[in-house]
Amino acid sequence: MTPVADVVLLVGLFFIAAGVVGVLRLPDFYTRLHALGKSDTLGVALTVGALALRGGATLTSAKILLIVAFVTLANPTATHALGRAAYRAGIAPWRR
Amino acid sequence: MRDPSDGRLMRDPTATDDPSMAERESSQGYLGRLVREFWRGLPFSALLFVFWIVLSGKFDGGHLLAGATCAMAVSLWTGRLLCLPPQVGLSASHPLAGVFWLRFPMYLLWLARQVVTANLHVAWIVLHPRMPIQPCLVRLDKPAPHTFARLVLANSITLTPGTVTLDVDTAGYLVHALTSRSAANLRSGDAVRRCQALFLHTDPESGQGGSR
Numbered sequence: 320m321t322p323v324a325d326v327v328l329l330v331g332l333f334f335i336a337a338g339v340v341g342v343l344r345l346p347d348f349y350t351r352l353h354a355l356g357k358s359d360t361l362g363v364a365l366t367v368g369a370l371a372l373r374g375g376a377t378l379t380s381a382k383i384l385l386i387v388a389f390v391t392l393a394n395p396t397a398t399h400a401l402g403r404a405a406y407r408a409g410i411a412p413w414r415r
Numbered sequence: 416m417r418d419p420s421d422g423r424l425m426r427d428p429t430a431t432d433d434p435s436m437a438e439r440e441s442s443q444g445y446l447g448r449l450v451r452e453f454w455r456g457l458p459f460s461a462l463l464f465v466f467w468i469v470l471s472g473k474f475d476g477g478h479l480l481a482g483a484t485c486a487m488a489v490s491l492w493t494g495r496l497l498c499l500p501p502q503v504g505l506s507a508s509h510p511l512a513g514v515f516w517l518r519f520p521m522y523l524l525w526l527a528r529q530v531v532t533a534n535l536h537v538a539w540i541v542l543h544p545r546m547p548i549q550p551c552l553v554r555l556d557k558p559a560p561h562t563f564a565r566l567v568l569a570n571s572i573t574l575t576p577g578t579v580t581l582d583v584d585t586a587g588y589l590v591h592a593l594t595s596r597s598a599a600n601l602r603s604g605d606a607v608r609r610c611q612a613l614f615l616h617t618d619p620e621s622g623q624g625g626s627r
Contacts, residue, residue, distance in 0.1 A: 333538070334534050334538060337534075337537065337538035337541055337542060338537075338541075340541050340542060341537060341538075341540075341541035344541055344546060345541065345546070345548070346548075347550075349550060349579070349581075349591045350548060350550055350593060352579050352591070353537055353577065353579055353591075353593045354537055354541055356573060356579055357530075357533045357534050357536075357537045357574075357576075358534055358537060358538065360530055360534075360574065361530050361531060361533075361534040362534070378469065378472045381469050382469060382470065385466075385469065392570075395569075395570040395573035395574055395580075396570060398573055398579055399569060399570070399573055399579070399580050399581070399583075402579050402580070402581040402591060403581055403582050405581075406581045406582055406589070407582075412550055412551075412552060412591060413550060414550065414551070415548070415549055415550070
């Protein structure tokens with residue numbers, strides 16, 4: 320189980336790293352939202368899920384899966400809240 | 416004794432089933448209302464209790480009793496905030512009752528695939544040397560039947576590749592698309608169809624809007 324968990328962990332970290340690169344490289348607020356909103360959902364789910372895989376069928380793993388469920392729910396909502404706040408504050412989207 | 420408008424605000428499904436019982440209970444005043452809210456909040460209490468057990472990890476009588484007490488108390492205190500008036504249609508008493516649960520596993524699978532695709536998409540764009548983005552705003556005029564359906568569709572759009580929902584109102588959605596292709600994908604309406612299929616109750620007015 321441990322090698323599988325390690326691979327899952329690395330894949331999760333790759334997505335989080337891609338999100339960070341996206342925040343640094345993308346040109347404006349809205350495009351950066353894409354990088355964070357997407358990569359955090361899968362990145363955190365995989366990273367934390369790998370810990371649950373390592374832990375096996377324990378209560379701690381159940382708690383970790385709860386974290387995954389709540390992050391999956393909260394992340395698009397937070398992304399939307401940020402985007403909406405920016406839109407209402409009048410930030411113009413970047414155009415090529 | 417109690418203000419009758421309270422009963423209207425709560426829209427107790429058990430009360431509408433049997434009007435005579437509702438009248439009797441409301442005449443009992445505060446205690447009757449408390450009992451009614453307790454029964455109505457029982458599913459939520461059970462959910463909170465399971466949550467408590469998972470988080471505490473202790474199964475002795477004292478902890479379970481404390482958990483059950485807290486779960487019921489929280490459910491009683493917050494029940495009125497969480498059980499908003501039904502906006503699902505005439506026959507459903509709660510938003511969750513309006514979900515086509517048989518289609519829910521398929522929807523979850525589709526959403527999981529969308530999340531993975533979205534992550535690969537954004538990672539590819541971000542790590543691409545030239546960063547091929549053509550951001551644009553898309554107005555999507557697809558009214559959903561009720562607030563819960565709007566929430567599900569707005570969050571689903573955010574999780575599908577290259578799109579983030581910026582604003583939601585009764586008429587539709589304002590979506591920021593990262594590339595022109597993701598904007599085209601959104602307009603093709605796959606996400607909208609998937610989410611609309613998830614709900615049982617669509618009133619005729621929004622049904623017309625959806626087919627527009």
